[in-house]
Amino acid sequence: MAIKTRFTELFGVEHPIAQGGMQWVGKAELVSAVANAGALGFLTALTQPTPEALSKEIARTREMTDKPFGVNLTILPAMTPPPYAEYRAAIIESGIKIVETAGYKPQEHVDHAADKVKIPMLASGGIADARGLVAALALGADGVNMGTRFCVTQEAPIPMAFKEQMVANDERQTDLIFRTLHNTARVMRNAVSQEVVQIERAGGAKFEDVAHLVAGTRGRDALAQGDTDGGIWSAGMVQGLIHDIPTVKDLVDGMVAEAEALIRGRLAGMVA
Incomplete structure (x- = not known):
């Protein structure tokens, strides 16, 4: 059984799981591993020091996977704002078709989004396992986006000390x-x-x-x-659901298999 949603159909991926943009983590090693596992990975544009470096990272990712992936360009307050227009140009000129952005306050908040929004929607925040995936699908999402959980994988390009700290937390x-x-x-x-x-x-x-x-x-x-006390590091409360440091493939395959089992077994058994 495969879990097919509007998200998987639109973006041409096997599983309704995305790895969002993550500063210092969204690099070719992780993104290609996510793509090769059948999920949708995003390079983090501003992790690269220059727009030219971003173009090279996109090319490097393409050398590591032939599956779909995207680029995240987050717009946030900064002491020295980066050249956003040049990063946008690098994304466009590299032929990237999938772009994620965040940080800018929406002009309007839409209540009951699942009833109002007609495009695929991902649930994000606090998701790290199959139960979270199934719950999100039940609530009307077309898939899930995970950040902290993907940080704690073998391929995430961060020191093991950070991964082990998040497992311990x-x-x-x-x-x-x-x-x-x-x-x-x-x-x-x-x-x-x-x-x-x-x-x-x-x-x-x-x-x-x-x-x-x-x-x-x-x-x-x-x-x-590798100094876990040396600076600020984004991480969610979902740390409490993370107990291992698997490969990306094992993580994605395990989540999907368990989600399928939950849907076929426990949930199906509730319907007379």
Whole structure:
């Protein structure tokens, strides 16, 4: 049994699972592994230092897979905004047909989206296993998007120390930062995130007060050094559902097989 949805049909993938854009993680190694496993992977455009480097990373990914993949271009507040137009041009000129974007506030919020939106819709956030996939499909989604779960795979291009920390963490080991700055983000709890929380909790904090702690370059350096307490690292409460570090193929195949078993077995058995 294969799980076919509007998402799998539109994007030409085998499974209704996507790996969203993830800073410092969405590189060719992971994206090609996701694509080869039958899911939809996304390169993270701004992980690449220049638009030219993005073009090369797209080409490198194509050398590793002949399956569909996309590129994520997230637009967020930054101390030094990147050249978005040039990154867009690199995506277009490379012939990428699937683009994911995030960060810009929608002009209108649509309630009951499954009843109103007529295009395929993915559920995202807090999903790491077959139960989450089946639940999302039951709620009207055409598939799921996972971030943290794909970070904790063999192919994810991050140090094993970060993967092992997320496996060891439970759902309580995250912090919400930037709440007082009206740009809330959830990150893995560590020494730096706790310091940011304390500064904000004191009241009257401005971004300049925490900029040295949350700078992207600091997080990148911590990642390169395998220092889990060296900078800010995005991670969800879904850490509590992650107990291993599988290959991407084993993760995707296992999720789909278990989802099929749940649908055929437990759920089908509820219908008289």
